[in-house]
Amino acid sequence: MAQEVEHPGLLGQAHGRDEAAGLGSSFVFDEPNLIAGMLAGADSIDDMDVLRHGGTKKIFTELRAPSTLGTFLRIFTHGHVRQLDAVNSRMLLNLQTATVRAGQALLPEADELVYVDIDDTIRQTYGYAKQGAGYGYSKVKGLNAMILTATTPTSASVILGARLRKGSTASARGASKLLADGLATLKRTTASSTASSTGASSVADADNAAGLVIVRADSAYYNHDVVATVRRAQARFSITTRSNPALRRAISAIPDDSWTAIKYTDAVWDEEDKRWVSDAEVAETQYTAFTGRRKAEHVTARLIVRRVKRLNPTAGAGAGNVQGELFDTYRYHAVFTDSPMSMLIAEKAHRAHAIVESTIAELKDNALAHLPSGKFQANAAWLMLAVIAHNLTRTLAALAGAGHRRERMATIRRKLISLPARIASSGRKLRLHAPHGWRWQAGFDNVLAAIKAVARPVAHPRLRT
Numbered sequence: 001m002a003q004e005v006e007h008p009g010l011l012g013q014a015h016g017r018d019e020a021a022g023l024g025s026s027f028v029f030d031e032p033n034l035i036a037g038m039l040a041g042a043d044s045i046d047d048m049d050v051l052r053h054g055g056t057k058k059i060f061t062e063l064r065a066p067s068t069l070g071t072f073l074r075i076f077t078h079g080h081v082r083q084l085d086a087v088n089s090r091m092l093l094n095l096q097t098a099t100v101r102a103g104q105a106l107l108p109e110a111d112e113l114v115y116v117d118i119d120d121t122i123r124q125t126y127g128y129a130k131q132g133a134g135y136g137y138s139k140v141k142g143l144n145a146m147i148l149t150a151t152t153p154t155s156a157s158v159i160l161g162a163r164l165r166k167g168s169t170a171s172a173r174g175a176s177k178l179l180a181d182g183l184a185t186l187k188r189t190t191a192s193s194t195a196s197s198t199g200a201s202s203v204a205d206a207d208n209a210a211g212l213v214i215v216r217a218d219s220a221y222y223n224h225d226v227v228a229t230v231r232r233a234q235a236r237f238s239i240t241t242r243s244n245p246a247l248r249r250a251i252s253a254i255p256d257d258s259w260t261a262i263k264y265t266d267a268v269w270d271e272e273d274k275r276w277v278s279d280a281e282v283a284e285t286q287y288t289a290f291t292g293r294r295k296a297e298h299v300t301a302r303l304i305v306r307r308v309k310r311l312n313p314t315a316g317a318g319a320g321n322v323q324g325e326l327f328d329t330y331r332y333h334a335v336f337t338d339s340p341m342s343m344l345i346a347e348k349a350h351r352a353h354a355i356v357e358s359t360i361a362e363l364k365d366n367a368l369a370h371l372p373s374g375k376f377q378a379n380a381a382w383l384m385l386a387v388i389a390h391n392l393t394r395t396l397a398a399l400a401g402a403g404h405r406r407e408r409m410a411t412i413r414r415k416l417i418s419l420p421a422r423i424a425s426s427g428r429k430l431r432l433h434a435p436h437g438w439r440w441q442a443g444f445d446n447v448l449a450a451i452k453a454v455a456r457p458v459a460h461p462r463l464r465t
């Protein structure tokens with residue numbers, strides 16, 4: 001599939017300037033080795049030997065030893081890592097276009113609604129030789145990876161971009177730039193696939209018909225720069241707010257009869273009243289944020305507040321004396337948003353921001369189980385290669401059919417990648433004799449049929465690196 005979407009060609013474009021230094025061929029051959037190893041389950045440099053194990057080495061050409069790949073990673077600079085980011089961006093565009101043509105879009109219904117989620121995580125490291133390692137908000141020594149994902153109501157997450165940062169960095173540092181790049185990538189991807197599926201006369205026509213994009217984030221990203229970046233990209237925002245006196249005053253001013261019970265933990269549906277009996281309720285008001293900045297930078301939007309009862313039934317308990325609560329007290333969770341959705345749908349959609357944690361967990365369960373080098377830029381390159389491997393795996397799952405679309409990467413590898421087969425040679429061709437009765441044969445056949453049906457994508461302008 002990577003060959004069909006011109007991944008080797010994109011690598012050649014991105015790293016073409018390194019030909020004079022004798023590095024161009026290394027990028028074109030060694031990067032696919034690393035990505036293929038990650039797809040096969042490698043999570044460290046030594047594990048890349050999986051591609052040369054047993055009969056696998058008969059299937060692939062231009063294989064590299066793990067030591068060679070480790071040396072290759074250590075030549076990366078910041079510029080090379082940004083080139084990989086550009087490759088991921090252009091490859092996502094090609095993957096979406098190709099899968100739309102195959103009838104199994106990587107991001108189905110992306111022209112209607114897309115959620116973009118941003119979050120960061122600490123990848124724990126050990127020892128003193130790891131460049132950039134430090135203690136951050138979690139009090140764990142490691143490196144900080146910021147991830148930007150895109151998902152639709154019927155798809156799993158794909159990764160628009162990622163940045164590796166030193167361990168002691170603040171969560172929101174560099175978020176505006178990552179968001180701007182990621183939203184631009186999503187806009188091009190959606191417009192191109194829409195033009196391909198609808199027969200629009202140009203990508204610009206499809207771009208004008210782009211759907212709703214909502215950026216979701218937690219309170220670490222509640223700042224003016226993030227909101228301004230989202231608005232410049234003509235997207236909507238849904239961000240958890242940090243508590244402050246102005247926010248508490250706004251919440252206190254909400255009338256008691258404005259709160260609506262929602263389906264939440266331990267909620268019970270009352271058939272007679274046709275409503276939820278729940279300890280969680282939602283209300284809405286208007287709020288102006290960032291009033292400490294100049295007036296032109298104030299942002300007025302909706303404030304959707306969820307309150308949950310504090311459970312403290314033994315308050316004031318003494319010897320043999322248990323006194324109940326005199327009045328209910330609540331915990332408040334406020335979301336600052338300009339979403340056009342109704343209050344209850346917007347609040348529920350914001351809670352689904354937690355899907356980004358599943359994507360981070362998948363990365364950590366696969367290639368990001370380690371940051372294998374002592375060199376910071378080598379680890380940054382490893383992160384970007386892991387992102388490309390993740391998106392290719394998600395494409396494989398989409399082409400395999402609806403039953404595989406939301407499966408975890410480890411499950412996809414077990415069912416569709418680690419296929420047991422006997423290698424035979426006939427007529428100067430290698431043939432793979434797969435087992436009869438393979439339970440997931442239909443999905444594997446769907447992938448092969450889709451790849452054969454996909455014509456090579458229309459040539460796009462050269463990458464700007």
